[in-house]
Amino acid sequence: MSKDTNHPELRSLLEVTEVGEITISTRPTLNSNDTVAQAAAEMRKESHGSALICEDGKLVGIITERDLIKFISDGFDFDLPLTEVMTKKPVTVTTHDTLFYATESMHKGGYRRLPVIDKNGNPVGIIDVKTISHFLVEHFATAVYNQASHDNTIAKNREGA
Amino acid sequence: MKCPYCAHDNIPGSDLCDACHQPLTPHESNGSELEESIIRHSISVLCPKDPIEINKNLSVREAINKMTDHNIGCLLIEENDQLIGIFTERDVLYKISDDLSKLNDPVEKHMTASPQSITKFDSIAYALHEMDLGGYRHLPIVDDHSKPTGIISVRDILRFLCVKFAELKTGLEA
Numbered sequence: 279m280s281k282d283t284n285h286p287e288l289r290s291l292l293e294v295t296e297v298g299e300i301t302i303s304t305r306p307t308l309n310s311n312d313t314v315a316q317a318a319a320e321m322r323k324e325s326h327g328s329a330l331i332c333e334d335g336k337l338v339g340i341i342t343e344r345d346l347i348k349f350i351s352d353g354f355d356f357d358l359p360l361t362e363v364m365t366k367k368p369v370t371v372t373t374h375d376t377l378f379y380a381t382e383s384m385h386k387g388g389y390r391r392l393p394v395i396d397k398n399g400n401p402v403g404i405i406d407v408k409t410i411s412h413f414l415v416e417h418f419a420t421a422v423y424n425q426a427s428h429d430n431t432i433a434k435n436r437e438g439a
Numbered sequence: 440m441k442c443p444y445c446a447h448d449n450i451p452g453s454d455l456c457d458a459c460h461q462p463l464t465p466h467e468s469n470g471s472e473l474e475e476s477i478i479r480h481s482i483s484v485l486c487p488k489d490p491i492e493i494n495k496n497l498s499v500r501e502a503i504n505k506m507t508d509h510n511i512g513c514l515l516i517e518e519n520d521q522l523i524g525i526f527t528e529r530d531v532l533y534k535i536s537d538d539l540s541k542l543n544d545p546v547e548k549h550m551t552a553s554p555q556s557i558t559k560f561d562s563i564a565y566a567l568h569e570m571d572l573g574g575y576r577h578l579p580i581v582d583d584h585s586k587p588t589g590i591i592s593v594r595d596i597l598r599f600l601c602v603k604f605a606e607l608k609t610g611l612e613a
Contacts, residue, residue, distance in 0.1 A: 292604065318536040327532060343532045344512060350500070350531070351507040356539065378604070385601055390576075390594060407593050408576060414600075415571040418474055418564070 291417055297380050298373030300413050301394045301403040302326065308341075309333055310361035314349060317341045317360055328391050330401050331364050337393055337401040339364030370395050373402060377413070380405055445481050445560050459560040476603050477563040477596075485563070485599055487580055487589030492517040495524065495547035499535055502526055502546045513577040513590060516550050521585045524550035527577065556581045559588065567596055 304324065308317055308331045320329045327343040341364045349356070349363065370393045371380045380392060384407060391406035440449050440463055447458035456463055459481075492515045493502055502514055506528065516524035526546050534549045535541050541549065556579045557566055566578055570593050580589040 292600075315536075318532065321532055322537065327529065343528045346536055347503055347506050347512075347528050347531055350503050350535075350539070350542065356536075378601075381597055381601055384594070385598055407597055408570075408574070410597060411567060411593050412571050415567055418477075 291414070292378035292381065293376055295377045295413070296373060297371050297375045297377060297394055297405050298396075298402075300377070300409050301373065301405050302409060303403040304330060304401075308360065310338055310364065311359050313357050313359060314341070314346070314354070314363060315356040318346055318356070326404070327406075328404060330393055330404065331360050332401060335400055337368070337370065337395060337399075339366045340368040340393055341365070342391070368393055371405065372397060377410060381410060445483065461560075473600065473603055477567065477600070480563050480599075481560050482557065482563055482566050482580065482591055483559045485591050485595040487559070487591045487595070490515045490579060490587045490590045492587060493526075493546065494518075495550070496545050498542065499531075499544050499546055499549060500542040503531060503542070513592075514546075515579055515587045515590065516546060517587060522554070522556060522579055522581055522587045524552045525554040525577070525579060526550040529576070554579060556585075556587075557591075558582070563596055563599060566591060567593075570596075 304326070308320055308329055310331055310333060312331075317329050317331075321327060321343065329341055330337055331339040331341065339360065341360060345363065345365070349358075354363070369383060369387055369389065371383060373394055373396050383392060384390065391404050393401055394403045394405050396402050440451050440453065441447070442449060442456035442459060442461060442463060445456060445459040445461070447456055449457055449463060453463055455461065488511075491505060491509050491511055493505060495516050495518060497505075505514060506512060512528040514526045515522055516526060524547065526549065530549055530551065555569055555573055555575065557569060559580055559582075570576070570578060575593075577590055577592050579587050580591065582588050
């Protein structure tokens with residue numbers, strides 16, 4: 279445990295905080311018959327780089343902005359149904375998993391975001407690296423906000439005259 | 440004496456590091472070991488990737504092909520050896536995906552001009568702060584002449600934290 283309760287340690291933060299506390303909640307509206315263009319529109323609308331695809335309330339796939347890049351590069355048609363292009367049965371975390379577990383899963387799988395499901399297996403949202411880093415920054419205000427850029431702290435030329 | 444910020448080997452007795460001008464005196468502990476480590480370590484310990492640089496006149500389509508070729512989500516636009524812009528997959532989603540005819544535009548039209556950058560001497564904590572403040576996932580690293588030398592992502596920082604965390608957990612020296 280931390281010696282100073284005003285500065286909770288990162289290690290305990292990651293171990294005690296549950297994914298559900300910082301999940302970006304989404305209202306999954308896409309199903310596998312929707313098109314890539316519809317998924318892109320949904321992502322733009324939600325200002326988020328991925329969208330969950332569901333059927334009968336259960337998660338069946340995920341599509342991300344990285345996928346869009348691949349489609350464009352491969353010359354794919356944006357009218358294709360998602361079922362043909364989505365990542366099926368993506369790796370998920372549950373709302374009760376720890377942040378540390380989620381971070382490790384991302385690290386191992388090379389993912390930047392993971393769908394979050396509740397204990398009944400229903401999708402509730404997405405957790406991504408940016409949300410985790412923002413959470414850490416908020417809890418490390420003293421360490422993070424007091425940092426000056428090396429570049430800006432040293433005057434390269436004598437000022438004035 | 441090794442600089443705690445950039446690891447430059449200094450002459451014993453120096454007050455400031457020759458390379459990065461940071462004080463060589465050990466600073467006061469004001470938090471956990473992990474918190475300390477992101478202040479103490481410069482982003483160089485993250486082993487930044489080499490940047491993929493492109494010309495501003497390249498078409499958006501060719502830029503996207505470059506992203507998939509290199510399996511990277513972010514390209515730097517360079518002119519006269521200076522960083523002038525950044526083009527990311529986020530730009531593709533927001534500015535291109537609603538109208539694919541824009542694929543023929545020069546990348547200059549859709550890039551983010553004069554992006555925020557950092558130097559290799561900046562601390563991990565500083566990089567984390569900049570990314571959080573601006574909502575960036577990537578930060579270009581430039582040298583004294585604004586020439587891009589590398590790129591780091593928020594994932595690199597989280598990976599560093601996880602590795603440090605595991606080291607502390609198993610009781611190894613951080």
